[in-house]
Amino acid sequence: MRDATQANLDRVLQSGGIKLGRAQHDRLGWLVGQYGAPTLDGVPNGRHNGVIILEEPPSGAAAELLYRSLNPACAVVIPRSENPGFDFLKSKLTEFGTVGPCGADGPHEMWWGGIGWSRFLAAADxxxxxxxxxxxxxxxxxxxxxxxxxxxxxxxxxxxxxxxxxxxxxxxxxxxxxxxxxxxxxxxxxxxxxxxxxxxxxxxxxxxxxxxxxxxxxxxxxxxxxxxxxxxxxxxxxxxxxxxxxxxxxxxxxxxxxxxxxxxxxxxxxxxxxxxxxxxxxxxxxxxxxxxxxxxxxxxxxxxxxxxxxxxxxxxxxxxxxxxAGRTGARDAFMVMTSKAETGGGIAVILRDISASDAAAVAATVEAVTGAYAADCGGYGRLELSLCAWQDDVGAAREAAGLARYRILEIAPGQRIANDFFAAHASDDAVMTARRRFS
Structure with a gap:
């Protein structure tokens, strides 16, 4: 029975193209064991139990409809909850917890909540x-x-x-x-x-x-x-x-x-x-x-x-x-990744305009950046990825990265990120350094 439940969960995640790290997958599997079968972007009928996994931020009306349809036998999981578009729905629910990003294998923040603590408080006894x-x-x-x-x-x-x-x-x-x-x-x-x-x-x-x-x-x-x-x-x-x-x-x-x-x-x-x-x-x-x-x-x-x-x-x-909303703020690095590069230099990637962009585009860009760094770090020993909704957030992120003497790159949701993204920028840096040296 447990293997069947696990296989069903994996199928649901695969159908939505959702990448989870091990810690996130373990928490979601635990929730499925507590609440019942998962559904993707579904609205529960009647008093049915289960775990509702949300891919996209609902509109105000859709969030209200979802909230009214829930009962204490339902849990809500948001696998890409770093996006501010989910904040309104979160504000209506009881926030149970979050699991931080897991690098390239699970490059998003997972949020979970529901209607009140009564179910867990009773079980905890x-x-x-x-x-x-x-x-x-x-x-x-x-x-x-x-x-x-x-x-x-x-x-x-x-x-x-x-x-x-x-x-x-x-x-x-x-x-x-x-x-x-x-x-x-x-x-x-x-x-x-x-x-x-x-x-x-x-x-x-x-x-x-x-x-x-x-x-x-x-x-x-x-x-x-x-x-x-x-x-x-x-x-x-x-x-x-x-x-x-x-x-x-x-x-x-x-x-x-x-x-x-x-x-x-x-x-x-x-x-x-x-x-x-x-x-x-x-x-x-x-x-x-x-x-x-x-x-x-x-x-x-x-x-x-x-x-x-x-x-x-x-x-x-x-x-x-x-x-x-249980998120890491825009002025903080959303995710830090390290490599075995001997140089030890750091690079800060700032993903701007996340509030004004399609949630799928933001998520895909986050995955592309982390995947490219895992494939070829370009000699940068540390990657700090910041998500910024507004221009003043971009300025704060740039200032923080500058104090750390990081190379700074600013990108937009939907921008193409090739596997040699970091290697190409490292090569450009090397060329610019050589030109300054011999000029």
Whole structure:
């Protein structure tokens, strides 16, 4: 039966010309096992279950029709979700998670969602894999909150590690201190880790992330600001990569608040490896006074403020729209690929006008660029591909690439990308260099 289901899924993907990397295929196969047979661009009838795979962004009316036809027994998967054309539909659905691009084999970002968390929350109760709860607080401060957390964990019979640590400030942790603590816990224990702030109370066993089997799980309050108050790390190399990136960025920028630093670590890691991310429901990040606080799994004792993101309002403009749609933003590299070239030089390819172009053309161009780099890197040790909807995004991407001293190429959706695309540009660069040398 499982082989037949897998064969059916592969046929559906092949009929739509959809390329998925291994991590993406595994997540989609898991969803099919949970929800039922997949259909391509279909609208479910009645109360049928199944996985709906969308190739093209629906219009406003079509998105509304699709949304009204769904029920909790349906899941929606968008294999090319980096395209902003899908943002409207995503805004109407509950966002479950994303899986980052997988290089030339799966050069797109896969998004999955549905109608509410009830199906997963009920199934997670039977999960046998339990995370270790870890937390820390400033040494010498009031330990009342951490004792309350410890008692709630003992009541639920959950393994935990809660300790006071030396901090620069007496009343709170800085981001690099939290990241260093998490790294130490990663090296100490072998089970999945779930960090919660010391002021939290555990109402129920937090089994959802381990049941879903993801690399990382966190909550976005206001649907876009990443919170480090509840942070799950599965025991995977990709989860460790996120943790190391967060630690390094936090150490380099200690004055910037943790929400933005975590956002940047997520963006960087997702561009390099197929990070399987789950966006946790509000019940895993509930605040005292919330309407649904009585049904919370994790209840935090302090209100979240914009100080957790940072005082610079420009941060919001940079990440807000993309994060609401579970995307890597235009100012970040959508995908990073590396080669074995000895030169080590980098090349930045900027794909412009993606909002004004046909979704199929954008997807085909992404596939052509990554395929050409995999076939012949042209001597460039690193490729960074950025997707830009507007001209100011192009300018920001150019500025970032220039600071890294990358060769910059700007292309448009539908542009022909030959297999020797990078080799040809490398040859042109060599000719120009020779001319300057002898002129």
């Amino acid at each position: 039977a999960s046998t894999l339990r995370p270790r709860i870890v937390s820390c607080h400033p040494r010498g401060g009031d330990e009342t909150a951490s004792l309350r957390l410890r008692h709630s964990l003992e009541r639920l019979q959950l393994d935990c590690h809660i300790e006071p640590i030396d901090t620069q400030l007496d009343d709170r942790l800085l981001c690099f201190e939290k990241a260093e603590f998490m790294t130490r816990m990663w090296n100490t224990y072998r089970e999945p880790l779930l960090f919660v702030d010391a002021g939290a109370t555990m109402r129920e066993a937090p089994l959802l992330p381990s049941f879903l089997g993801c690399d990382v799980a966190l909550h976005k309050w206001n649907r876009w600001e990443m919170s480090a108050r509840t942070l799950y790390l599965g025991r995977s190399a990709r989860a460790e990569r996120l943790l190391r990136a967060w630690q390094q960025i936090a150490a380099a920028y200690p004055a910037i608040w943790e929400g933005y630093l975590l956002d940047q670590a997520w963006s960087l890691t997702s561009s390099q490896v197929p990070l399987d991310t789950v966006w946790l429901p509000r019940s895993y990040h509930a605040l005292q006074g919330d309407l649904g606080a009585s049904r919370a799994t994790i209840l935090h004792d302090q209100q979240t403020t914009t100080l957790e993101l940072g005082p610079d309002p420009g941060f919001a403009g940079i990440v807000r729209a993309a994060r609401r």
